[in-house]
Amino acid sequence: MSPIQGTRTGGRSARVQQAVHDAVRDLQRERSRSELSVPLVAQRAGVTPSTVYRRWGTLQELLADVARERMRPDDPPDDTGALDTDLKAWARQYLEEISSSPGREYVRDLVASEGEENSEQCNRYCQVKIRAILDRAAERGEPHPDADTVTDRVTAPIVFRVFFAPGDPTPEWAEELIDQVLADL
Template sequence: MNADTPAKRPGGRSARVQAAVHQAVTDLARERETAQLTIPAVAERAGVNPTTIYRRWGTLQALLAEVATLHTADAPPPSSGDLRTDLEAYAIRTLADLTRPGGIAFFRAEVAPDIDERRSGLRECLHRATVGLEAVLEASRGRGETPPSTERLLDRIVAPLYFRVVFSMPDTDETYARALVTDLFSDPSQPQR
């Protein structure tokens, strides 16, 4: 490298701006209803000009969608050795992810038609749900069990949670999440271990 050539900064200003804006959105979502979020409020919190946000993301929905993909639940916890317990933990984590401050607004932004023209946000949401469930099911199969199919778990656990949270139905809490698993295991068509 030539002494006159400046060293490249890892990430640089663009990465710092992006991190500051993402953090501002996350912090503001914890403090207020996401309906009260605005680009000027995010810009002020991030210490950037609103024009920077408009230029980079275009709309608040696009910014929320990007932040949504960064703030989803991590990989499922290690197997407890019991399928029912693992499915309850999965259901509770899914509910916690959706009901965290800004959670449902982040989800709606991620799958909004004007943002998600190619339906990639919907596919990504389904992929995240499926990967989490597959980890639980793989552990169960590894113990010699015959667990329900991924599709059945999506229908009986994941879909009801999303539906109830999206439509703000009352009593959608950990007790409800556990009850979905209990109902699944009390279904006579469900293979028993």
């Protein structure tokens, strides 16, 4: 797969992107969202603001880009030997991740960004993990729901409650969601 004709992906461009992303992550750790600005990020990254504006357009798009990177699944989900416990382990971990203060910020940045690409990518990453778990269950011969069902009955309620309901959902509540899905098989 060759890069698109006429766009440069390596060398200086790659270094600038890396430096800017690093600068954003650094600054997110030490300052609040409302204190961030393109000139501030650019200074930390050692580039000029116009470079950032030309590549990302706005601060919001840049933050969404960084957030998307952060959401990318790194490792395959833990294999605990059974569908029930695999899903519960994943659900607990996912809840913890997005209900944390930085996690909420990332999702917020994704939703706030212009296109729908970024939000959809976030869901795609989730489904990659869910499918890995379901595939293992299939190999073991366990009965299992499909990925869309898990999305509707587990991922969706978790995300919804974190963002729209007062108070923080507990890990126990997340596990109950799994019990209910599996009970309906």
